Amino acid sequence: MSQxxxxxxxxxxxxxAQIPDQIEFVRDESKGICAICKEDLQDVKIQIPSSIIIDxxxxxxxxxxxxDGDNTGLKFLISFWxxxxxxxxxxxxxxxxxxxxxxxxxxxNEWQLLRGTNLxxxxxxxxxxxxxxxxxxxxxxxxxxxxxxxxxxNDQQLYQNFLEPASKGQFDSWSSFPAFLWSHLxxxxxxxxxxxxxxxxxxxxxxxxxxLDLLNHDAHSKVQWYSEGEAFCLEKNGGVAKGQELFNNxxxxxxxxxxxxxxxxxxxxxxxYVALKIKLPLNTIESILENEPRIQLPTLxxxxxxxxxxxxxxxxxxxDPSYFEDGIRFFINTQNANCLxxxxxxFSYLSKTDGTENWTDxxxxxxxxxSLRAALKLKQDQASVSPQGLEHSDAINSYREHCARVYRxxxxxxxxxxxxxxxxxxxxxxxxxxxxxxxxKKILKDDPKFIQEELPKFFHDKDQDEVxxxxxxxxxxxxxxxxxxxxxxxxxxxxxxxQFKASMGKKHTVSEEAESLYSHFFPQNQTxxxxxxxxxxxxxxxxxxxxxxxxxxSSSSETILVQSA
Ligand SMILES: C[S@@+](CC[C@H](N)C(=O)[O-])C[C@H]1O[C@@H](n2cnc3c(N)ncnc32)[C@H](O)[C@@H]1O
Numbered sequence: 096m097s098q099x100x101x102x103x104x105x106x107x108x109x110x111x112a113q114i115p116d117q118i119e120f121v122r123d124e125s126k127g128i129c130a131i132c133k134e135d136l137q138d139v140k141i142q143i144p145s146s147i148i149i150d151x152x153x154x155x156x157x158x159x160x161x162x163d164g165d166n167t168g169l170k171f172l173i174s175f176w177x178x179x180x181x182x183x184x185x186x187x188x189x190x191x192x193x194x195x196x197x198x199x200x201x202x203x204n205e206w207q208l209l210r211g212t213n214l215x216x217x218x219x220x221x222x223x224x225x226x227x228x229x230x231x232x233x234x235x236x237x238x239x240x241x242x243x244x245x246x247x248x249n250d251q252q253l254y255q256n257f258l259e260p261a262s263k264g265q266f267d268s269w270s271s272f273p274a275f276l277w278s279h280l281x282x283x284x285x286x287x288x289x290x291x292x293x294x295x296x297x298x299x300x301x302x303x304x305x306x307l308d309l310l311n312h313d314a315h316s317k318v319q320w321y322s323e324g325e326a327f328c329l330e331k332n333g334g335v336a337k338g339q340e341l342f343n344n345x346x347x348x349x350x351x352x353x354x355x356x357x358x359x360x361x362x363x364x365x366x367x368y369v370a371l372k373i374k375l376p377l378n379t380i381e382s383i384l385e386n387e388p389r390i391q392l393p394t395l396x397x398x399x400x401x402x403x404x405x406x407x408x409x410x411x412x413x414x415d416p417s418y419f420e421d422g423i424r425f426f427i428n429t430q431n432a433n434c435l436x437x438x439x440x441x442f443s444y445l446s447k448t449d450g451t452e453n454w455t456d457x458x459x460x461x462x463x464x465x466s467l468r469a470a471l472k473l474k475q476d477q478a479s480v481s482p483q484g485l486e487h488s489d490a491i492n493s494y495r496e497h498c499a500r501v502y503r504x505x506x507x508x509x510x511x512x513x514x515x516x517x518x519x520x521x522x523x524x525x526x527x528x529x530x531x532x533x534x535x536k537k538i539l540k541d542d543p544k545f546i547q548e549e550l551p552k553f554f555h556d557k558d559q560d561e562v563x564x565x566x567x568x569x570x571x572x573x574x575x576x577x578x579x580x581x582x583x584x585x586x587x588x589x590x591x592x593x594q595f596k597a598s599m600g601k602k603h604t605v606s607e608e609a610e611s612l613y614s615h616f617f618p619q620n621q622t623x624x625x626x627x628x629x630x631x632x633x634x635x636x637x638x639x640x641x642x643x644x645x646x647x648x649s650s651s652s653e654t655i656l657v658q659s660a
Contacts, residue, residue: 099189100128100309106186107306111144118341120309125359125494127192128309130341137334139341141307145325149173149184149303150289166301167232170282173303174266174274187305193264196358196498197280199225200262202489203250208499211480212506213370214351219245221355222253222276229275238270254489283356292322302327312357313342314366349428350502360501365430367505369474369513372422373441380416380423383444387454390444391437392423429512435467439520442467448641449601457528458657461521462644468517469647475510478503521646531658533591535567538574542585549577553616553627568639568654569612576627576635590658598638605629609636 100120108114117134132139154168157175177188198206198214199222209215223245233240248256260266261276268274285308286301293300304327317332335341349367350360383390394413412418423441427434443463444454452459525532539546550573554562564570575595578584584592613632645654 097122099186103186103190103306103309107143107147110147112147112306113140113142114306115139115141126311128190130310132335132337132339132341135334135337136341139331139335141329142323143304143307143327145292147184147187147305148292148327149187149305151297151300165297166282166299167228169301169303170275170278171232171270173278173281175269177264177278178266178269178274184305187303190309191264191281191285195262195264195277195280195284196492196495197262197284197356198354198358198495198498199280200258200276201495202254202259202491204489204491205495205499206250208491208496209502211477212503214355214502218355222258225276225279226272228279229272233270280356280358284358287320287327291320292325292327307343310341310343312345312348312353312359312361313340314344314347314361314364316342316344318342318344350498350505354498354502358498360498360505362501364501364505366428367509368426368428369506369509371425371427371438371470371474373425373438374422375419375445377416377420379445380419383441384414384416387444390440390454392419392441393425393437394418427509427513429509432516435513435516435520438467439463439517442470446644452641452659456660457524457531458642458644458659461524461646461655461657464517464521464524465644465647468514468521471510471514471517475507475514478506478510531660533588533656533658534653535570535574538571538588541587542574544583545574545577549581549583550574553577566652566654568643568645571639571643571654571656572612572632572635573616575638576632579635580627580631591656594642594659595634595638598641599634603633603637605633606636609633612636 097120100122104114104120115136117132117136118130118139119133120128121131123129149169149172151164151166151169154172155164157172158168173188173191176184177191181188198209199218201209206215206218209218226245230240230242257273257276260273261280264277266274266277282301282303285303287304287308289296289300289302290298292302307327307329310329319328319330319332321328321330329343331341345357347366350364351368351370353364354360380392383392425434425438425441427438439460440454441463443459446459446462446466447454447456448459454460454463553573553576564573575591578588578592579595609632610629613627613629617627617632639654639656642659643654643656645652
């Protein structure tokens with residue numbers, strides 16, 4: 096055990112902390128300090144008395160009277176004490192890590208390793224939020240600050256002036272931004288929720304537990320946290336074998352949260368998730384909240400396992416559309432087979448065409464599934480990009496490179512899993528409902544008259560090679576047009592005729608797309624005899640749009656008509 100850690104253990108014990116003597120603290124190159132059992136141990140219990148728990152009351156005492164105590168004050172307190180070499184907590188402060196690996200403080204070349212991922216895309220925003228927290232506190236107290244415009248400073252300047260000193264715990268002033276960022280990351284990676292010992296405390300309030308916060312994370316470690324009087328206790332159920340590490344369990348955290356908050360990742364992390372942020376117009380959200388109780392718009396509370404982050408979430412009414420104005424966040428993972436359902440419901444709702452169609456109907460369901468799959472595919476493509484050429488001279492740390500690789504692989508794994516689940520779901524839906532679906536292949540098989548007589552008639556005054564069809568959509572429009580014009584629907588396609596007639600009752604305007612399709616197929620100087628009007632083509636066009644979905648495969652797409660229920 097190093098001298099510093101030994102000093103911390105002795106200090107904690109002399110202040111009433113209880114920890115089995117068989118636990119030894121050693122330093123590991125990537126994990127930092129680790130707790131190793133020197134003997135086989137049965138149930139392990141560690142108890143931290145209130146006298147060495149650091150909480151917002153300490154910040155209140157230190158900064159009174161101009162401070163009423165919150166997590167922000169606690170962050171300032173840690174850097175304040177660190178520079179002061181606070182006498183009481185000296186042994187604790189001396190053992191806080193000075194090298195942090197959170198992705199928030201990586202250099203610009205290392206950020207390149209996260210390009211195209213959610214984390215890579217959100218780092219500057221996260222930093223900007225921390226900066227706002229810092230500057231607000233500083234200004235409120237009239238402390239010196241050099242305000243900067245976060246949007247203007249480039250990555251290299253940001254790194255050199257703020258992130259690098261923070262990542263190394265190097266700062267001369269306790270109230271500087273690098274000092275605050277260092278403290279922020281210390282709390283993010285080490286704090287515990289206060290409610291364990293004070294159930295009535297402010298929601299999201301955190302505390303620091305010297306000694307106990309030396310335990311590393313294992314998502315499978317069975318631990319309990321509880322209070323005994325004013326003390327905080329951790330109990331590890333089941334034994335720990337000699338030579339093995341005693342782990343805490345920080346909760347079901349994916350690598351995105353681990354890498355941003357703690358600076359490490361777990362390989363094959365079963366708790367990995369990918370966040371999808373969907374931004375919708377306020378009136379659409381309003382309409383969903385008012386009329387569609389079955390569509391769940393998740394709120395952050397549905398997911399957050401991080402007590403600490405809740406405190407910064409402004410309390411807002413979740414039935415108010417403005418709660419979702421920055422986007423609705425869905426989290427998908429490989430563990431919960433139902434996690435795609437709320438997303439699919441929303442995408443089906445957004446694929447609904449008019450007032451009479453219900454989002455639970457087959458057509459919007461199939462179209463929604465396509466759109467969701469396309470959105471996931473886009474995300475997958477973005478997360479598959481490799482880092483660009485490096486612009487700066489900063490070296491890439493091999494541990495961070497490893498973390499970025501594992502994180503990216505985890506994201507891609509979740510996306511791949513979600514895309515294949517949707518493919519399977521689509522396959523099942525298509526099989527179950529095949530009698531309600533009509534594609535061009537079936538039409539060509541069952542209705543040879545269309546291709547042999549009716550279609551050529553439309554273009555009989557054109558050279559054959561002048562006529563080309565871009566996709567199955569155009570051919571379907573022409574099929575509907577021919578069948579309606581000639582009254583030649585086959586018995587098995589009567590439902591199309593019925594649906595078409597029903598659609599005629601609704602008012603449609605002629606769209607630009609229908610107009611350009613009309614002039615593409617029937618330019619005035621060429622079609623003297625066909626006598627197809629723009630209105631007729633437009634009616635067929637609108638009908639196909641509102642009664643079909645388009646299925647996209649990697650190289651082609653196919654439009655399929657859907658019989659309504
Ligand atoms: C609460 S502290 C644990 C004690 C820490 N090892 C130390 O040296 O102070 C959390 C930090 O420990 C490290 N850590 C915890 N669990 C880890 C794990 N399973 N793998 C790698 N690093 C881990 C990370 O640096 C994390 O930010």
